[in-house]
Amino acid sequence: MEFLRVTYDVGGASCAKDALMRHGGKEYAFMISGRLGVRIGFEEFELGPGDSISFDAQSRTGVDGGQQAGGGYLGGGEPAQR
Numbered sequence: 001m002e003f004l005r006v007t008y009d010v011g012g013a014s015c016a017k018d019a020l021m022r023h024g025g026k027e028y029a030f031m032i033s034g035r036l037g038v039r040i041g042f043e044e045f046e047l048g049p050g051d052s053i054s055f056d057a058q059s060r061t062g063v064d065g066g067q068q069a070g071g072g073y074l075g076g077g078e079p080a081q082r
Contacts (some may be wrong), residue, residue, distance in 0.1 A: 007072040008036060008065030010040025020060035024080025026056045027061075037064045047073075 005021065006029075008014075018038060020077050029038075030052045031064050038045045039062045047053060048071075055061065065071060 001038065001076045001078055003073060003076040005032075006063075006075050008034075008063060008070050010065050010067060010070040012070065013062065013064040015016055015062045018066075020062045022060050023057050024056045026054060026078045027057045028052070028077065029075040031071065031073045034042045035066060035069040036071040037066055038062075038071065039064075039082065047071075 012076075017039075029047075031047045031048055031049050032066075035046060035048045036040060041059050045053065046066075048076055057080075
């Protein structure tokens, strides 16, 4: 598993709200700063420092930096099983 430090500025996003992404495998994230919105399918979450999340990457997902804070997380993923 490879880990990445990911940051979003205020107003930044991983994709358009009507174009959520998906791929194989499983994803993990641990928030280190700020606040980020996370959308998984039809559910929405707001994460802050110390929060963590994991999900099946086949689910449609998106991340946004909101209009107030932006934020950063350490993220990792497992490839899809063959």
